[in-house]
Amino acid sequence: MEKIPYKIYLTEEEMPKKWYNVRADMKNKPAPLLNPKTLKPMGYEDLRPVFCDELIQQELDDTTAYIDIPEEIRNFYKMYRPSPLVRAYCLEEKLKTPAKIYYKFEGNNTSGSHKLNSAIAQAYYAKKQGLKGVTTETGAGQWGTALSMACAYFGLECHVYMVKCSYEQKPFRREVMRTYGAQVTPSPSDTTEVGRKILKEFPGTDGSLGCAISEAVEAATSHNGYRYVLGSVLNQVMLHQSIIGLESKIALDKYGVKPDIIIGCAGGGSNLGGLISPFVGEMIKGNADYQIIAAEPASCPSFTRGKFAYDYCDTGMVCPLAKMYTLGSGFMPAPGHAGGLRYHGMSSTLSQLYADGLMEACSVIQTDVFAAATEFARCEGILPAPESSHAIKIAIDEAVKCRETGEDKTILFGLTGTGYFDMTAYKSFNDGNMSDYIPTDEVLEKGFATIPDVKL
Numbered sequence: 444m445e446k447i448p449y450k451i452y453l454t455e456e457e458m459p460k461k462w463y464n465v466r467a468d469m470k471n472k473p474a475p476l477l478n479p480k481t482l483k484p485m486g487y488e489d490l491r492p493v494f495c496d497e498l499i500q501q502e503l504d505d506t507t508a509y510i511d512i513p514e515e516i517r518n519f520y521k522m523y524r525p526s527p528l529v530r531a532y533c534l535e536e537k538l539k540t541p542a543k544i545y546y547k548f549e550g551n552n553t554s555g556s557h558k559l560n561s562a563i564a565q566a567y568y569a570k571k572q573g574l575k576g577v578t579t580e581t582g583a584g585q586w587g588t589a590l591s592m593a594c595a596y597f598g599l600e601c602h603v604y605m606v607k608c609s610y611e612q613k614p615f616r617r618e619v620m621r622t623y624g625a626q627v628t629p630s631p632s633d634t635t636e637v638g639r640k641i642l643k644e645f646p647g648t649d650g651s652l653g654c655a656i657s658e659a660v661e662a663a664t665s666h667n668g669y670r671y672v673l674g675s676v677l678n679q680v681m682l683h684q685s686i687i688g689l690e691s692k693i694a695l696d697k698y699g700v701k702p703d704i705i706i707g708c709a710g711g712g713s714n715l716g717g718l719i720s721p722f723v724g725e726m727i728k729g730n731a732d733y734q735i736i737a738a739e740p741a742s743c744p745s746f747t748r749g750k751f752a753y754d755y756c757d758t759g760m761v762c763p764l765a766k767m768y769t770l771g772s773g774f775m776p777a778p779g780h781a782g783g784l785r786y787h788g789m790s791s792t793l794s795q796l797y798a799d800g801l802m803e804a805c806s807v808i809q810t811d812v813f814a815a816a817t818e819f820a821r822c823e824g825i826l827p828a829p830e831s832s833h834a835i836k837i838a839i840d841e842a843v844k845c846r847e848t849g850e851d852k853t854i855l856f857g858l859t860g861t862g863y864f865d866m867t868a869y870k871s872f873n874d875g876n877m878s879d880y881i882p883t884d885e886v887l888e889k890g891f892a893t894i895p896d897v898k899l
Contacts (some may be wrong), residue, residue, distance in 0.1 A: 447530065447698045447700065448530075448702045449529065449530055449532065450527040450528070450530075450742060450899040451527065451529075451530075451694040451697070451698070452489070452525055452528075452694075453525040453529055453613075453690060453693055453694060453697075455521075455662060455683070457525075457697075458517070458520070458524070458525060458690070458692070458695055459512070459689040459690065460508050460512055460517065460606070460687060461509040461510060461511055461512060462512055462682045462683060462685045462686065462689075463508065463511070463682075463685040463689055463720050463721050463724065464504060464505075464507055464508055464509070464510060464637070464682050464685075464689070465507060465681070465716075465720040465721075465723060465724050465727075465792065465796075466504075466505040466614065466678060466792060467504075467505060467506050467507055467796065468508060468724050468727045468728060469505075469696070469727060469792075469796070469799075469800075470727065470799075471537045471795055471799055472504070472505045472767075472795070473791035473792045473794070474791060474792075474795075474899070475676065475765035476490075476502075476755070476763035476764065476765055476791075477753060477763060477897065477899075478763065478764075479488040479755065479760060479761060479762065479763060479764060481762070481895055482827075482895075484707065485763055486503070487499055487500070487503065490502065490553065490665050490815065490897075491502075492672050493574050493660060493663065493664060493670065493671050493735045493762075493880040494670055495565065495568045495569050495574070495670050495672070495673075496568075496572055497568045497571070497572070497619070498565060498568050498672075498679050499804065499842065501678070501679040501889040502678050503654075503678075503748030503893065504677045504678075504781075506677075509796075510682065513567060513879050515567055516563055516564055516567055517589035519563050519567075519596065519855075520563075522552065523551055523552035523559070524686070524690070525546055525690050525694075526547060526549050526551055527546075527547075527548050527689070528545055528546075528547050528548075528691055528695070529545065529546050529548055529695040529823075529858075530543070530544070530545055530894075531544040531545065531546055531822070532650035532744075532840075533822040533823055534818075534819060534822040534823055534825075535820075535841075535842070536765035537815050537818070537822045538839065538843060538846060539846055540815065540842040540843065540846040541840065541845055541846050541849060541850065541851045542842040542850070542851065542852050542854055543700075543852075543853045543854065544602075544838060544856075545695070545702070545853070545854065545855045545856075546838075546841050546855070546856050546857070546858040547687055547690070547691045547702075547718065547824070547855070547856075547857050547858060548844075549687060549714070549857070549858065549859050549860055550828070550858065550859070550861040551581045552587035552592075553588075553592055553619075554588040554592050554619075554860075555588065555599045555828070555860045555861045555863065555864065556585040556586075556588075556859050556861075557584060557684060557687060557713070557714050557717065557774060557859045557860060558585045558586045558588065558590075558674050558713070558859030558860075559589040559592065559593065560580065560586070560684050560686050560717065561589075561674060561679075561684055561713065562586070562589035562590040562592065562593040562672075562674065563589075563593040563596070564683040564896050565577070565590070565593070565672040565679075565683075566590065566593035566594050566596065566599055566672075567593075567597065567726070568668060569597075569599055569609070569672070570597040570598070570599055570706065570786050572670075574599065574668055574669065574670055575599070575600055575667075575669060575813075576594070576599050576600025576601060576602065576668065576669050577594065577599060577600075577601060577602075577629065577663070577669060577670055577671065577672045578601075578602045578603075578604070578660075578662045578669055578671050578672075579601070579602075579603055579604070579605070579668050579671065579673065579674065580603070580604045580605070580606070580630065580652055580655030580656045580659045581603055581605050581606070581609070581620075581655070581674070582606045582652045582655070582710075582783060582785055583609055583613070583616075583788070583828070583829070583830065583865070584605065584609055584613050584616035584619075584620070584801075585616075585632065585674075585782040585783075585828070585830075585859075585860055585863060586674030586675070587603040587605055587616075587620050587625065588616060588619050588620055588623075588676055589674070589691060590603070590672065590674065590777055591603065591619070591620040591623035591624065592623050594623070594624070594625065594700070594815060594827065595623040597885040599622075599624070600626075600669075600679075600751065601620075601623075601624065601625040601658070602625070602626045602637070602662060602669075603620055603625050603626065603627045603659075604628050604629075604630040604632070604655040604656075604658045604659045604662070605617060605620075605627050605628065605629055605630060605655065606629075606649070606650040606651060606652060606654070606785070607629040607630055607631065607648070607649050607650035607777065608649035608650060609859070610629035610630075610866070611628070611629070612781075612867045613864050613865070615864050615866065616864040618658070619628060619864075626770075627698060628655050629650070629656075630650050630655035630658050630818065631645075631648065631650055631654045631658065631851055632653075634658070634662075635657075635658045635661045636653045636661060637657040637658055637661050637759035637761060638654070638658045638661075638718035639807070640759065641650040641654050641657070641758060641759065642820035645775065646747060647757055648775065649672070651667065651758060651774075651775050651776060651785060652711075652785055652786045653755075653756075653758035653759075653772050653774075653786070653787055653788070654757075654758045654759070655755045656756060656757035656758075656759075656762060657757040657758055657759025657761055657762070658759075658764055660761055661669055661759070662813075665715075674713060675709075675710060675711030675712055675786065675790070676711040676712060676713075676756065676765070676767075676786065676788065676789070676790050677789075677790075678790075678791070678792055680712075680716075680790075681712065681713070681716035681717065681720065681790060681792050681793075681859075683694050683717075684713050684716060684717025684718075684720075685716075685717050685767070686717065687714070687717040687718050687857065687858070688717055688719060688720045688721045688722060689720075689721055691707075691718065691721075691855065692721045692722065695855070700853060701731070701853065701855050702722070702733060702854065702855040703733065703734060703852040703854070704733070704734045704736065704836045704838075704841055704852060704853070704854045704855070705718065705719055705722055705734070705735045705736070705854075705855045705856070706732050706736045706738060706837050706838050706854065706855070706856040706857070706858060707734075707735075707736075707737060707738065707835040707856065707857045708736035708737075708738050708739070708830045708831055708833040708857065709738060709739045709746060709784065709821055709833075710739070710743075710785065710786050710892050711719055711747070711785030711786040711788070711789065711790060712789055712790030712792070712793040712832065713790075713832075714857050714859045715737055715790075715793060715857070716790055716792060716793050717857075717880045718857040719735050719802070722735070722871060723735060723796060723801055723802070724878050726760070727800055727801070730734075730779045734771055735801065735802035736802070736803055736804065736805060736841075736898075737793070737797070737802060737803070737804040737805075738778065738805060738806075738807060738833040738834045738836065738837045739784060739804060739805075739806050739807075739833065739879045740782055740784050740807065740808075740809060740812070740833060741769065741783075741784050741806040741807060741808045741809075741879070741880075742777050742779075742780045742808075742809065742879075742880045742881060742882065743774075743776050743780065743784060743786070743787070744770070744882075745767075745768045745769060745770055745786070745787065745788055745807045746789060746797060746804035746806075747804050747805065747806045748770070748806075748882075748887060749768040749769050749770050749788070749789070749795060750768070750770075750891060750894060751766070751767070751768050751769075751798055751892075752766065752767075752769060752894050752897070753765070753895065753897035753899075754766075754767065754769040754772055754787075754788055754893075754894045755772040755893075755895070756772070756773065756788065757772060758772050758773065760772060762893070764897065765788065765791045766788065766791055766794065766795075767788045767789045767791050767794040768788065768789045768794045768797065768886060769787055769788040769789070769894060770788070770890045770891070771787060771887075771889075771890030771891050771892065771893040771894045772789045772893050773876060773889065773890050773892070773893030774787040774887070774889075774890030774893075775881040775890075776880070779835070779877075779880055780809070780880065781809060781829060781832065781865075781868035781871060781877065782809045782812050782813070782829035782832070782833065782868065783828070783829050783830040783869075784830050784833065787890065800863045805837060807833055807836050807837065808876050808879040808881065809877060809879055809880075810872065810878075810879050812829065812832045812833050812835075812836050812871075813829070813832065813868070813869065813872040814836075814878060815832055815835045815836035815839050816829065816832035816862065817840075817868075817872070818839065819832070819835045819858055821826055821868075825858070825861065826861055826862045826863055826869075827858060827860075827862050828859055828860040828861055828862045828865060829857040829862060829865050829868055830859055830860070831857070831858045831860060831862075832862075834856040834857055834858070834859075835856065835858070838854050838856040838857070841854055842854060843847070846865050869896060872878035883890075
């Protein structure tokens with residue numbers, strides 16, 4: 444067998460030319476989106492005021508397994524793809540583990556994360572439709588940065604509603620968006636009706652992704668020539684992000700490597716879904732078996748403590764309802780939550796896979812997450828994004844288990860991006876000021892109380 448290199452890259456000929464739609468192979472399909480006013484399943488015409496036409500077709504398609512990647516997008520990929528699949532030899536040595544650890548590194552682009560994979564696709568379809576611009580929300584800022592970059596490439600206007608605490612904590616991320624031409628507004632704001640309503644109900648709030656989504660949707664639907672785009676949760680985003688898992692699988696197959704454990708951080712599901720899609724597809728078909736682990740923050744534990752139910756995708760309750768693991772659209776992350784992954788719900792696709800037992804989930808406290816990030820940075824030379832570091836924490840835990848049992852397992856995790864715009868959070872950890880917050884059952888019940896009673 445050919446010697447496995449430290450970093451595995453694909454040739455241009457080996458690069459995927461189609462995205463993989465795991466829903467086509469799922470025995471239990473994700474439940475349909477519901478109209479927030481009628482609570483009836485939404486079709487193509489229902490979604491047209493909000494989303495781009497071709498993206499709606501992708502959103503609703505649960506029968507086509509492989510969808511062509513347009514040539515214009517594949518040409519853009521050449522700037523930063525294929526991303527490297529890296530063997531973490533130095534981390535393995537530090538841990539004294541017999542496990543083999545690989546990570547798929549998605550931070551080698553200006554936006555600093557995997558988010559560009561879907562941003563460029565959504566901007567392409569918006570431009571193809573002849574739109575003037577798009578609106579969106581962003582939490583930690585990775586998605587807003589990626590979309591700003593993609594819109595600049597296609598000459599589209601971009602308005603980003605950035606969660607207020609991130610807007611204030613990450614001024615440099617904000618300025619990168621502005622450099623690419625985006626208008627950035629802290630959310631909740633007084634520029635929208637729903638923003639003013641949220642500010643009245645939650646005075647002094649630091650915001651949430653649910654709040655920012657509500658504002659972005661209102662802005663898109665109230666301006667001609669605009670549509671709303673989302674960086675996670677939606678089926679279309681899982682489709683675009685499948686490039687991560689497809690590249691990973693091709694690279695591993697090239698050297699005859701089969702991962703035993705696959706780990707991804709989980710907020711709304713974009714990275715996790717993209718990484719695991721082709722692998723879970725094999726599981727569904729009965730061709731392979733993997734242990735798939737979703738790593739989420741203990742302060743926003745959608746999978747591990749949420750309810751599988753229809754819920755609003757946004758705090759303002761203007762977006763479609765999705766059946767997902769949720770903490771309730773009224774759930775507000777703690778102000779001290781510094782590690783991202785702060786969305787109240789989870790992708791419907793991933794929620795169904797979790798409900799069907801095809802993956803498991805665990806939650807981790809943020810001081811442990813940053814300790815793992817620090818250990819990884821000192822071993823592997825990359826300062827990881829806090830979001831990615833949730834997966835790093837679980838990967839380290841699994842590698843230590845192998846050290847204790849002597850098992851020679853192969854671990855694959857997604858390194859979603861870099862943490863160079865997250866230094867406020869790192870400073871808090873380094874100064875010993877970072878705290879761990881785990882919501883009580885009573886706090887969660889307040890969020891659950893906002894989940895509508897919907898039964899289909």
